[in-house]
Amino acid sequence: MQTIPRVSIQEADFNVTDEVTALRAKDPRVGAVCSFVGTVRDRNAPTLATSCAALPPEGALTPWRGPATPESVLSMELEHYPGMTEKSIEAMIDEAFKRFDIYAVRVIHRVGVLQPMDQIVLVAVTSAHRGESFQACEFLIDYLKTQAPFWKKEQTPEGAHWVDARVSDDAALAKWGIATSNA
Numbered sequence: 001m002q003t004i005p006r007v008s009i010q011e012a013d014f015n016v017t018d019e020v021t022a023l024r025a026k027d028p029r030v031g032a033v034c035s036f037v038g039t040v041r042d043r044n045a046p047t048l049a050t051s052c053a054a055l056p057p058e059g060a061l062t063p064w065r066g067p068a069t070p071e072s073v074l075s076m077e078l079e080h081y082p083g084m085t086e087k088s089i090e091a092m093i094d095e096a097f098k099r100f101d102i103y104a105v106r107v108i109h110r111v112g113v114l115q116p117m118d119q120i121v122l123v124a125v126t127s128a129h130r131g132e133s134f135q136a137c138e139f140l141i142d143y144l145k146t147q148a149p150f151w152k153k154e155q156t157p158e159g160a161h162w163v164d165a166r167v168s169d170d171a172a173l174a175k176w177g178i179a180t181s182n183a
Contacts (some may be wrong), residue, residue, distance in 0.1 A: 008109075009108075012110075013110070014119060023124050027153055034125050040073070040116050041112045042072050048174075066109045073154050075155040077113045085109075086108060100136040106123075107124075109144070142173045147181050
């Protein structure tokens with residue numbers, strides 16, 4: 001029943017409400033929608049306890065990005081191979097349909113230069129019951145983190161560097177019976 005594209009790779013931001021509404025539109029079987037939104041974060045940002053003093057003044061008009069440290073992420077640039085990336089994600093979605101009783105899937109992944117707190121990825125899944133949607137959504141994001149052909153470059157005050165794969169991402173995918181070695 002899905003009429004919207006399952007995969008979109010784009011520079012533009014997305015509206016989660018609009019995407020979920022379109023995904024479940026006109027499908028009376030849908031009893032559950034699970035979605036995951038990933039954002040660009042500064043993994044090296046000071047903790048809340050150490051950064052509260054640096055909060056913006058009341059009524060500030062610019063978004064607060066927090067105090068910069070030498071390792072702070074100032075921006076992230078994402079690259080991909082058009083065509084290959086979509087095909088890879090489509091294969092992931094096909095695998096999710098084999099494993100879970102789901103009705104529709106929507107994956108949006110942004111590319112280009114993004115700032116901390118920007119939305120980077122949406123995975124949304126519909127099904128009759130929440131358990132299937134939750135599992136399929138988690139499976140897809142675990143798969144995306146390790147298998148989708150994206151390259152990420154972080155810009156810090158010290159310069160730019162490519163982001164390496166993490167062992168924890170491989171471990172998350174391994175719980176689904178898929179062994180990889182990206183890290």
